[in-house]
Amino acid sequence: MEKAxxxxxxxxxxxxxxxxxxxxxxxxxxxxxxxxxxPALEEEHKVDNNLIKGCQSKVWLVSERTxxxxxxxxxxxxxxxKGLIALLIRVLSEQKIGDIARADLYFxxxxxxxxxxGSQRSNGFANMINQMKLEAALAYxxxxxx
Amino acid sequence: xxxxxxxTTTFDIEQIRAQFPVLHQQVNKxxxxxxxxxxxxxxxxxVLDALNDYYTGFNSNIHRGVHTLAERATTAFEATxxxxxxxxxxAEPQEIIFTKGCTDGINLVASSFGRSHIKAGDEIIITAxxxxxxxxxxxxLCQERGATLRVVPVTEAGEMQMDAFEQLLSEKxxxxxxxxxxxxxxxxxxxxxIIQKAHAVGAVVLLDGAQAASHLEVDVQALDADFxxxxxxxxxGPTGTGILYGKRRLLEAMxxxxxxxxxxxxxxxxxxxxxxxxxxxxxxxPNISDIVAFRYALEWVESVGKANIAAHEQQxxxxxxxxxxxxxxxxxxxxxxxxxxxxxxxxxxxHPFDVGMMLDARGxxxxxxxxxxxxxxxxxxxxxxxRASFAVYNTLEExxxxxxxxxxxxxxxx
Ligand SMILES: Cc1ncc(COP(=O)(O)O)c(C=O)c1O
Numbered sequence: 001m002e003k004a005x006x007x008x009x010x011x012x013x014x015x016x017x018x019x020x021x022x023x024x025x026x027x028x029x030x031x032x033x034x035x036x037x038x039p040a041l042e043e044e045h046k047v048d049n050n051l052i053k054g055c056q057s058k059v060w061l062v063s064e065r066t067x068x069x070x071x072x073x074x075x076x077x078x079x080x081x082k083g084l085i086a087l088l089i090r091v092l093s094e095q096k097i098g099d100i101a102r103a104d105l106y107f108x109x110x111x112x113x114x115x116x117x118g119s120q121r122s123n124g125f126a127n128m129i130n131q132m133k134l135e136a137a138l139a140y141x142x143x144x145x146x
Numbered sequence: 147x148x149x150x151x152x153x154t155t156t157f158d159i160e161q162i163r164a165q166f167p168v169l170h171q172q173v174n175k176x177x178x179x180x181x182x183x184x185x186x187x188x189x190x191x192x193v194l195d196a197l198n199d200y201y202t203g204f205n206s207n208i209h210r211g212v213h214t215l216a217e218r219a220t221t222a223f224e225a226t227x228x229x230x231x232x233x234x235x236x237a238e239p240q241e242i243i244f245t246k247g248c249t250d251g252i253n254l255v256a257s258s259f260g261r262s263h264i265k266a267g268d269e270i271i272i273t274a275x276x277x278x279x280x281x282x283x284x285x286x287l288c289q290e291r292g293a294t295l296r297v298v299p300v301t302e303a304g305e306m307q308m309d310a311f312e313q314l315l316s317e318k319x320x321x322x323x324x325x326x327x328x329x330x331x332x333x334x335x336x337x338x339x340i341i342q343k344a345h346a347v348g349a350v351v352l353l354d355g356a357q358a359a360s361h362l363e364v365d366v367q368a369l370d371a372d373f374x375x376x377x378x379x380x381x382x383g384p385t386g387t388g389i390l391y392g393k394r395r396l397l398e399a400m401x402x403x404x405x406x407x408x409x410x411x412x413x414x415x416x417x418x419x420x421x422x423x424x425x426x427x428x429x430x431x432p433n434i435s436d437i438v439a440f441r442y443a444l445e446w447v448e449s450v451g452k453a454n455i456a457a458h459e460q461q462x463x464x465x466x467x468x469x470x471x472x473x474x475x476x477x478x479x480x481x482x483x484x485x486x487x488x489x490x491x492x493x494x495x496x497h498p499f500d501v502g503m504m505l506d507a508r509g510x511x512x513x514x515x516x517x518x519x520x521x522x523x524x525x526x527x528x529x530x531x532x533r534a535s536f537a538v539y540n541t542l543e544e545x546x547x548x549x550x551x552x553x554x555x556x557x558x559x560x
Contacts, residue, residue, distance in 0.1 A: 024174040024507035029558065032500075056499045056515045056530065078497040079559065080504075 006099055009091045010107035017111040027112065031083025038086040041075035052127045057081045059128045063135045070097050070139050072132060084113065084125050092132055097143065100136035105129060157454045163539050165190040176509025179544045184329050184357055184488055184535035185513055186379045190446050193383060196439035208434055209408065209425075223434055226441035227424070230389045233444045234355075234374055235365040241397065243390040243427045244437055248356040249279040251375030251390035252323070254427060255352055256283035258400040259321075259373075263350075266292035268320040271349075273298040273306050273335070274525050275328045278518040280354045284323060293320075300525060304331040304480040312343060319349040326358035326374075330517040330531065331480025332463075332488030334362065341370050350396065356380055360537065361459060361486040363452050366391050382537075383443030384436035390427075397423045404429040455538045459487035462536040462545055469549035474556050479531045487536035490517075493552065496559045498532040504555045505532075510548055 004012075020026040045062050052059040057078040064071045072093040076082040091107065092100050108114055163169055166188045171178050180188060200222070206215035208223050224239070231239045245251040260283075264270065270284050274297050288295045296319075298311045306324075315322075322344040327334045341351045352373035355364060359376040366374050371391070378387030392400075402409050402420055406429035411419040420426045447455065466489045470476055475494030493501055502514035515530040516523045523530055534548055 022175060025504070028503060028507050032559070057497065078499040080500050 003094050006091055006095055006103050010105070010110075013087060013091070013107045014110045022112070024112070028080055028083075031087075031113075032079045033083070034086040035076075035079050035082030035084075038075070038082055038089070039073075041073055045073070046075065052131050057125075059085065059125070061128060061131055061135075063132070063139070065097070065139045065142070068096055068098075068143060069094050070100060070136055072135075074128065081125055084108075085128065088129065088132065097136050097140050101133055101140060103133075157450075157458060159458070159539070159541055162450065163541075165192070166539055167191060167194070169539060173509040173511070174507050179508075179510040179540075179547055181534040181536060181540065181544070181548065182511045182513045183360075183537035183540075184380070184517075184533065186385070187360060187382045187537050188539070189382055189384065189443070192442045192446055193439050196442040197384065197435055200435045200438045205435070207431055219434060219438070222438045222441075223432075226437050226444075229441040229444045230391075233359075233364070233448070234376075234389070234391050235367050236391050237367060238394065240423050241391055241394055243392065243397070243424045244432055245375070245388040245390050246386050246433070247377035247379065247388035248277075248354055248375045251373075251388055252279055252352070252354065253283045254390055254403045255373050255375075255392070256287045258403045258427070259350070259396065260284075260287040260291070262399070262401050264288075264291045264293050264320055267318065268293040269296050269314075269316070269318040270294070271296045271298060271311070271314055271319055271322045271344075273311075273324055274300045275304065275306070275331065275333060275519065275522045276323075276325055277329055277354065277356065278520070279356075280323055280325060281521065284321075294318075297521075300333075300522070302526070303482055304328065304333045304526075305482045306333075306335055306340075308336065308339070311340070315343060315347045315349070317347055319344065319347050321350050321352065323352040323354065325354040325356070326364075327355075327361065327486045327488075328480070328519075328522075329357045329488070330519040330522055330533065331482065331490055332357075332485035332535075333480060333482035334358070334484040334486060337371070338369055341372075345370065357486055357488070360447065361452075361456055372396055378436070378440045378443060381443055382446060383440040386433045387436045387440040394423065397427070400427075402426050402429070406430045408432075450538060458538060459536050459540075462540055462542065463487045463489065465542055465545045466534065466536070466548065469545060470552065473549065473552045475560055476552065476556065479526060479528065488533060489535070490531040490533045492528060492531050493556060494560065496555065498530050500559065501532040501552070501555055504559075505548070505551050508547070508551045510551055512548075 041060055046060050050060045050062050057076055059076045061074045072089050074085045168188045204215045204218040206219040208220040227239045227242045230242045284295055296314045299307045324335055324340055326337055337353055344351045350372040353371050355374050355376040360381040372393055374391040376389055379385040409421050409426050409429040411421050477492050479490040498514035505512055512534045514532045
């Protein structure tokens, strides 16, 4: 099945989270559930080279290019961050590289999780988004050379 | 002491809470429970009013003006110095230097006392439970001077190993810098004994009073402390304020920290003579408004009474210890015999970050992470903790809500 476009998936996520209205705890628990369902990253990938350091939580990220698409796998040592990662992977993984690099990830704000980005150093999440885009940009360069 | 009667008759928690406007709000649809007081405390109305009165009534630059507002601002500013002198029981107001906070005070001593008194081969002693603010300035100084930093180990319970401290002391020891009460664990150090032992080898002692000032009686003369630093924002005062207490004899022998206005007597291009203490260490226009308001925080603490505050907070701490230990998989980190109201803990199998986020969803504000004490966390073989720290306005009901939240998280996450 063809992967849905980035913004379609973002809109789906926003709709899912609307069920919680402003029940913060409900949203966090939903994130934790999503994180629990995310396949754990193989131990061999949990190395410093793949580590995105936040002040408190750790995130490991690996990517793999197939033709013009990039697939991501990631993991975290905190349950809530892992849930956020599951969402990011759902939105960005296996998308066209150019689309990833250009993506405006408005869903994070719209589901009320913008506390995780912005100036927060406490969480590897903001750095993870940057790293995902950076890897897309690198993959793009690589693709251009072919 | 007259505290027995006082705790029951004069301590009215509702009346105290009513003076802190910020407490009366909903966070994530729950009544806010603020338990991040070791990071910073909230401010009572008198402090907020003082800030407003300063700007609406007599904002002016201090010490040099001849006009009426300048005179009023100067008087108010210097009144804080007297209040701070009384607060730590310094011998005279000139021994109180205004700073931005503990970090600033420690850096001042490291830079000024350090550069003039520490030389190659000398040793500086700190403990393994220090805040980064009481580690890095000394590391920098040691590197620059060719001196050595020695670290007193701590026990599993989070207490300083006094026998090891005694072994580290020698005639090479020039300075001992120790936290009065630990921000990560709550441990109250035996500072009087530390000072006596350090003085016996001729070393000077700095106490980091960041966490002690709002909870414990501080008497620099009774302690015979050489330097004492505290941060205003952790004692119900404004951010960007703090004091460095130093003995006159030491302060006079120290070179200025920064050069500029205020700290000079006379400037020519051939050379400059410096002002007397405390002004020698207060270059430039200080944080006048916040320092003026800082006095009201100190007086507010005095009016409630340190003994009353301590009695109330110890009650909260005891209750927290009791209830938290009932949470499955919860382990208290920091079980020293004497503690200020800090409850640090880890929940088996749950990252502190998740604990903090889940509590925030219930309106409960705590802190998670290494608390700027990475070497201590390393010593205790943990990455970080979740930390609830109580102030005068916290209640037993709130401690109950914290425990309830943790019970829920433990059930949900493990
Ligand atoms: C023990 C200790 N020392 C020093 C500091 C630094 O204080 P400030 O950031 O106000 O300079 C803190 C603040 O967290 C502290 O808890």
